[in-house]
Amino acid sequence: MTFISIEFLLFLAIIVFTYYLIPHRLRWILLLVASYVFYAILSIQFIPLLLASTAFTYFTGIIIEKQETRKQKKKVMLFGISVLLFFLGWFKYFNFVNDSLRAIAKYMDWNYTVPYQEIVLPLAISFYTFQAVSYLVDIYYGKQKAERHYGYFSIFFAFFPQLVAGPIERAKKLLPQFKVEQNFNYENLSYGMKRIAWGFFKKTLIADRLAPIVSSVFDSPNPTGSQIVLATILFSLQLFADFSACSDIAIGCARMLGINLTENFKQPHFAVSISDFWSRWHITLSTWLRDYVFVPLCKGKKKRSEIYLAILITFLVSGIWHGAAWNFVLWGLIHGFYRVFGDYTKHFRAKMASFIQLDRSPVLHKWVKIAITFLLVCFSRVFFRSDSVTHAFENAQLFLTINSWRPSGIVKAFEIFSLLDLVIFIFFFIIVQIFQYIERKNVSTWEWLSQRSIFARFAFYIFIIVSVLIFGVSGNGFVYGGF
């Protein structure tokens, strides 16, 4: 039962209906059972790990709080984090480290005997581990009280809308919302349904329509340079549509239950710099990394070089979090390098813009920055999408070859689509762009729509549902669901 299924919609309808039917004191039981049932349907074998991690984090939180001195609290916190990261490391990174060591041993002609292990990655482990780590750290710093109600805490750990692929929430935001009685609210229900429908729209009409086309290029043994350029740009659109759809559905589901989750995206492909990009893309991960990796690393550091090192390490962690493979490590480092380079050359770039008089036309200047940022992000995604480091470097080389960018070559590369698929894709892509254009005017599209006539609103809702029903492609899981 994935988000994109009739089963999930029925499951959600039953939960929402029951939620408002039963008294508040029983709702946590409903949410907890729903969350565990949802997880069990997707990955029953890892329910014990989820339960163990929940119990461990719960008790560790209480123990941290009970310690008298800061030093003791720190010790317990570090122990707790180490255990959580050990589980994450074992399941996610054991073979990565093992393979890397084996490759080094082979190169150095050493005897290395640790065999390859068949380890299946537990669903959502990266997401719930990060939530658990932030919980323990927040208790240590006194920003959060250790939760004593085991039921509420367990929901925080496994709340089904955001369990699989986030948003990564903080306890201080989520826990109080579970405890407050959520009354039936028409606006919440209506907004939640709209967000879910919009998520379905982006996932089935953009992301899953693009997925096989992008794969056909990246899986091809000899793609042309222009195909790589086009497929990489399309992959960026696919990834955004896929992940933001997942967040839309999560936010929509939670809102139907009266719970507000954190927004994860703010039109990242319209960012004017890499730092701006990271304040718009996977916001809950970016802020997590900022608060729990970057800020502690920068503590007491004043030198620019030390701050830059902290940036590089933070992005390295981001890369490793995304996937246990060297191409993700490189992807993280590329973004770290972008960020450092961007900061280092900030004044020089401003002078250059002034020198060529680009700053006299702010709109043009802004769009040039958006285009450059988007292309830099696309280049990094060559590493994100490629199957191995070798392929990533081959593809990156093709991406950077000037010939690959010849307009005639790019036009020819569009033949990776069938003509019919291309027309359908362009049509729905334009719809998404219009939606985003309205949002860029600092207006929520849903609010904007609510000010239109009832016919216009209903026409739009019906258009979304009919489009998903007829043209929607489903069957692929969410890209970030695999992390």
Next chain:
Amino acid sequence: MRRLFIKLTIIITVVLLLFMPVNNFVKHSHDYNIDHAILAFKKHPYPVDIINLGASHSMYGYYFKPTGLSHLDLALPGQTIQYDYKLLREYGKYLKPGGVVIVSISQITFANSETKNVGNYYKILDRTEIEPFRLIDYYSYLYVPGSNSGSFNSALSGKLKNFKWNSHQPWANNGKNYSERKYAKVEAQYREAVENDNIERNVKQLKEIVDYCNEKGYRVILTMEPAHQSYQEYFNEEVMNRLVFQYLNALELDVPFLNYMSDQRFVDNRDYFIDPDHLNSEGRKMYSWIVYKDLKKLGYL
């Protein structure tokens, strides 16, 4: 709550009204009804002289009516050898004593492992034979096929046959573009099959089909349908050896193999083909006569 209920009812009603013609459009499309001949046979079965199995090459390959043979075509597009076996078990009982089973071998026979159009079998096979079987997919495919984007796309593509890039037309560049794309697709499929150890499973399945035919007293032959020259530039001897013959020869089956892939009567003549690897009605008739005569020579008919 009442407001929400009324709004939802209006939206759902309009969606259904708009959806109904789309659903009908898909329901009446050629691709959705691709199994109509088998379905008609299932409703009114009769004894047959010859059955052919296989994927689209075989489906477009045989038309025995002019020869006077009663024939059942059990080939469907992209059909895996597992479904060949399932269909044979289901419909083999209608074969006359000593009847012939044509098992079509193509470039994808051993590499093909995923049934993309499982819906094709919902009506013609028992539910227990369908893998993977999901109740929701089953009912939605049967009653609301318009909601299946694959079925809708196929129906739309069928209506807009010529709406393709010039370079994607079947005979663009004398069929070489088509053949090249098909080659890339088959190679990708083959790589995946090797990685997932599907080849061995498919080879074993072919052996099971032959054994099953022997056990039931069916006379079995293997065939390979004609293909245009442009196709053979990509699927040359070396490629075919790698994709097919290395596995087929290793099986050492004691059954005749009629390989018409490079048959000179077809190879240069575009008039016999819809595209470089599928015969048209003219080619089908001619080819079926040739197979008929060869079967006679072998003493199968």
